[in-house]
Amino acid sequence: MAAAKIARDAQMNKTIYLDNGSTTKVAPEVTKSMIPYFEEEYGNASTIHAKGVNAKQALENSRKIIAKSINALPEEIIFTSGGTESNNFALKGTAFENKEKRHIITTKIEHSSVLNTCKWLESQGFEVTYLSVDKDGFIDLNELKKSIKEKTILFSVIHANNEIGTIQNLEEIGKICKQKKIYFHIDACQSYTKVPIDVKKQNLDLVSLNAHKIHGPKGVGALYIKKATKISSWQHGGSHESHLRAGTENVSAIVGFAKAVQITNSSHIKKMTELRDKLISEVLKIPGTRLNGPQGDKRLCSNTDFSFNAIEGEAIVGFLDEAGIAASTGSACAEKNLDPSHVLKAIGLSHEQANGSLRLTLSRFTTEQEICYAIQTLPEIVKKLRQFSPFGRELKNVL
Amino acid sequence: MYSKETIERFRNPKNTGEIPNADAVGEVGNMKCGDVMKIYLKVEKNKIKDIKFQTYGCMAAIASSDMLCELAKGKTLDEALNIKFSDITKGLGELPQIKIHCSVLGTHALKKAIENYKSNN
């Protein structure tokens, strides 16, 4: 049987990679597209000789591709070193350029690159409101409306959440931001190419993107900045990227980023959605299990996240690793600060439930056989860990 | 992140489970990360004849519980009380600094079990 073959492959050290929310494999087409810009066209895009001109052309062509993918203009795309930098730039850049206003709104389920930037802005005298979310991770539009003040600069939200896959309603939020005349920033690192982004339809002013979640290289990303947005540059130096982001452009990585965008298509989304739903329905058959985040089309096609009663997530990840499956967890024991995931706490999970979490994230390279193998393997691991657990017996009585 | 010894022990712990008619039980929880450990003892002539653990926790917590049981088995109660946290980490081939809090649980649970035994006998 196919699953048995996968089991053999796993034993032969072939990893079943279900941690695509952390990062993804670079697609072969992407690697191939980058090589000429290391070996032949290695010129600095700011120079005026032939090699420089060729590099510049590749840079601007890539910018067009990225711009088109979100219905923006090429001059509205600034290349950065990734999602973290784009988020820092969007928030700090608008905050300081509009510092007479001093108020920012975000949510409790942001990526650390937004949350910690907001915390730092608080230390610089800005006021930040962190919106709550409901049990599936959605913000309340009325709460957003109510929290907007005269002096609010922007609202920043994670489009599709990296832990629980919740997709926020951009169109509705965009209307509110436009009406109240505040900037609207989204962190689209997880959603890019998987959920439609249209900066005009959704009234977006700033969009953070990166390449390594979509089979592109690490260390490259982009920030969409709508024309006429008041933003100060954050990294000073030369006149690169319309004077907004200094530093010699990483042309090979940017070419790879654009290639990664070009080779995505809707059949990938369909396939991931089917496998995701199969995985969810099978894993939920394990007693004492819950799904974190919403079901259906408001969930990112590549994301699943579960909590298992009476066992701890890092231990689950450890046993899965032994079985050849790469996964991740929001458990306190896996975090450096010994606090379980702030996202799982924000949707109302107890410390124990958050500690017992497991995230399995798919990509377009994930196969049905791999999902079958995961479905076969996981219940045994959960059972084994529950046998170790002092809570296992209590659980038996409950079930 | 973990040593070979820790991973091996985590994968194949030899001392998990309950002792149904245990002479003493000790349970402690970790306020920091939420790990919980329970130690079961069977005592004969003041010696630990059998010892088992149940642990809710990460790889480090499970591996160090198992290491502790191995170290304690066959020792007198007083000898077992002298098992130090560093004996466990030595047996595990060092633990990451961040994981130390998970492994101190073991010695606390054992101490509690022995105290429970002494106060009942």
Ligand SMILES: Cc1ncc(COP(=O)(O)O)c(C=O)c1O
């Ligand atoms: C939602 C989200 N935002 C930001 C980032 C950071 O991006 P990068 O790793 O490119 O700095 C990530 C991924 O790590 C992410 O998932």
Ligand SMILES: [Zn+2]
């Ligand atoms: Zn721990």
